[in-house]
Amino acid sequence: MNRLVFEIAKRRGDEARLSRLGLPETGLLERLAGRRVALVGNARSLAEKVQGAEIDAADIVIRLNAAPMPEPASHGRRTDWLAMSIPVPDEVIAARDPELLLWMTPKRKRMPWRVARASGFAMLPAARADALRAALGARPTTGMLAIDLLARSELAQARLYGFDFFASKSLSGGRGAADVPHDFAAERDRVAALIADDPRFTLA
Numbered sequence: 001m002n003r004l005v006f007e008i009a010k011r012r013g014d015e016a017r018l019s020r021l022g023l024p025e026t027g028l029l030e031r032l033a034g035r036r037v038a039l040v041g042n043a044r045s046l047a048e049k050v051q052g053a054e055i056d057a058a059d060i061v062i063r064l065n066a067a068p069m070p071e072p073a074s075h076g077r078r079t080d081w082l083a084m085s086i087p088v089p090d091e092v093i094a095a096r097d098p099e100l101l102l103w104m105t106p107k108r109k110r111m112p113w114r115v116a117r118a119s120g121f122a123m124l125p126a127a128r129a130d131a132l133r134a135a136l137g138a139r140p141t142t143g144m145l146a147i148d149l150l151a152r153s154e155l156a157q158a159r160l161y162g163f164d165f166f167a168s169k170s171l172s173g174g175r176g177a178a179d180v181p182h183d184f185a186a187e188r189d190r191v192a193a194l195i196a197d198d199p200r201f202t203l204a
Contacts, residue, residue: 022121
């Protein structure tokens with residue numbers, strides 16, 4: 001797909017054409033099978049912990065959006081997958097150096113060509129976000145979309161770091177819960193239910 005076709009498909013919301021880009025969801029699930037995953041959220045409270053070495057010891061380290069990493073001691077050094085719902089600057093992607101870029105949000109118009117044409121690229125099907133939105137009653141966060149993807153895989157273990165459901169706000173900015181279109185209480189409850197039901201998942 002060239003850039004012109006890509007831009008037209010975005011504007012038309014041509015999900016069928018855009019879904020041909022990069023690795024399909026089945027490919028993502030295959031890569032997760034049997035792996036120990038560290039999913040690193042952007043809660044400010046993570047900076048107060050010393051979990052960096054534990055994060056880096058996972059088979060796959062997934063970070064979210066601009067993935068702020070203030071200190072290796074708290075956040076680790078590795079980024080294998082970068083899951084994003086916003087156009088992350090090139091210099092941030094270069095610094096994180098992920099092997100895979102995941103476009104999570106169904107808002108395809110935000111998706112940059114420079115991301116979609118990356119050699120390691122995957123796009124979450126829009127139906128996944130739509131289903132979560134219906135279940136939560138609000139737009140799911142990038143982290144919730146990533147957790148849902150992990151839950152549908154055959155991974156061996158998933159440990160969630162930097163998830164306090166906005167209790168300490170985000171390292172990515174100063175907005176409060178009232179300023180973002182998410183229901184953090186609903187997400188907290190959904191993750192708690194997942195952890196209670198699925199022993200592969202733990203909250204660090």
